[in-house]
Amino acid sequence: MSGTRFFLLLIAFLLCVALSHAQGTTYVVLWFDTEDYIDPISDDAALRVANDLTALGVHGTFKVVGEKARTLDRRGRRDVIEALGRHCIGYHSNWHSIQPAPAVRLQHLGLMEGAGEFERCERPGFEDVGRIFGVTPVCYGQPGSSWAPQSNLALRRMGVHVYLDAGTQLGYRDQPVWYGGLLYVFNMGPYQLRADLDNHTPIQETFRQFDDAVSHFAGSGGGLISTFYHPTEFVHTEFWDAANFAHGATRERKEWVLPKRRSPEDAERCFGVLKAYVQHAKSLPGVQFVTADDLLRIYATPIPPAVDTATLARHFTESVTFLSLPSGDLSAADILLELLNIPVRYVDGPTAAGITTYQETTIPAVAFDSTLQDVKSFIETNHRLPSEVFVGSKTLSLVDFAATLARLLLTPGPIQVVHGKLGFEGCFSTDSKGAFNWPIHPDGFAPDELLELARLQGWTLKPARLR
């Protein structure tokens, strides 16, 4: 081989290496809501799914309902518990579809009281799953669409840092976000994919969508696909809870009925669909399966980057919302803390929509200085943002305070009151009926208060970034 030829081949090889590093990875989180505690055949379905995945060399995430774990324990199904235990274990509520469902219980409660109620009702099931599986569940996701923003605070207290589910209450660009102090994999749009067990969407069409996502992520620094099933789906043609608890119904245990089963041949076909989907994903270069636990390692920590005050203040005068920079992402709360010169820490959003009653166009420096001291003390004491701040006996809403402070930092001198503009509200659903639609919720359930509280916690929202 001539020297020139060798040199050209070397360049080509180095280019290939460089390109393969530049190609973004497609991560796939594959999760199973393990919840049917009525029909024992779903225990076998969970066992089969877990063993199939183990044979394929793939780790899934099994979000287990408290009563399901207790039922497996009562039925002596150590085989199921051990097979699932080879994968990642999450938590999927204590009773799932027994009323009041989480959103029904929390709909009229504020942030703090709701968090207390969520923890009171959900911690026992969380601990049961932990005790029975011998591990602390690493993620949570609500039953059906029964989501509530107060759960975030409670989950952090319980040591959970990943919210893994599908929902439309909040989201940003169909990828994970940090919200309420948790890594949220939630509203994933076209990146929530699954091979339909009943072939309503032909599997070849799903493969095409999957391949499109992989090539999109390859060229855009990587991303996440979320895929979920329920073990019960492989052996039933209807959901166990729809057969018993539809439209908010309550039914005594002795009256519970079994959901309609698939034939053994049909169930076998369904297990085959999952296997084909996983094998297809595995066959593509640049695709990697991850568990809920892995997510905390592949995403960068939410600690905000150091950014000069002028950049942050200028951003807030345009829009009070999160900011993405090459060095990292800052939530609106991160930015406000930075402007107030409070050391980096996680704070919750306000508990209510505050209002501005202060009517003057300027604030005396001495009065604003007292306001600043008061706000800092509130945040450092409560670890959350105030709904409104006081200027004497009058108030500024939090957004007006933030915009006023930002302007002052950019333009020292007389303190002009600025009415701020919130920029993150578009990340939240305004359709309470649609967002909470679930056959188990009472008819007409539309908890506007939960979406209002969700938007207030939008101060904590920012995109999550792959390391």
Ligand SMILES: [Zn+2]
């Ligand atoms: Zn569920």
